[in-house]
Amino acid sequence: MIIKKYICIEKQIDKEMIHTKHCIRVRYGETDPMKYVYYGNYAEYFEVARVELFRSIGMAYSDIEHRGIWLPVSEYKIKYLKPALYDEILEIHTYIKKIPSVRIEFEYEIFNSKGEKITQAQTTLFFMDAEKQKICRCPDFLTELMLPYFKS
Template structure:
């Protein structure tokens, strides 16, 4: 059987669920997933050669305009989680991230997507993906099998 091949950027980051992130059932409280996905985005940018802080210092903000999540199974206190973060489309004025979270048993427990847009911090206007970031994205774009 042929595997599907996609061009994308993909990173994986591992975290351990802290007690403070859970509810009384020791499930990760649903609001904490947004922070996990932000961590995934930050680490993805770092993996292609730029930190979130550097992007902001160059006058670009990246506010979230859309956030969709599907909870498949709960994440539990003290579990080690793998956060997979993807960029599967070349950005324009928006950049889309897709996420998958896997537990220690390698079972996918969450899927999500966020859309952010590029905002010039001085003019407060939406802009296209800046050249410095587009160059890093294109340099790191690769084919992966799914």
């Protein structure tokens, strides 16, 4: 894939999962004195990738919230393979590999500008009815957007 500037968003439909790619450039303020991305910033990268995944299937994250659904993170697991460096373009692959129920699981891989996988991670979020402050199942409007991506 040729990256024009540093913005790339790609959606893949393969009837087994939802898969998107999103590119970002590492900013100076995201790095430590060694010019490595500070470990705490990866959570924000993954949040951006999740938001873009939802947008790519037809729903902005803000629309989900306006419909009364919140998605708090309940688990976060990450493995750092190599450092991400200042001014580097990172390509974040985001996956949903199964249809959600009360939880939705995301997997991520980050590749550097050389195409090397430098990070892998997973997050689990749960669906919450914002008004009742109670866990709920994935709402039908989201399930309907996701179903075409999975084998029947």
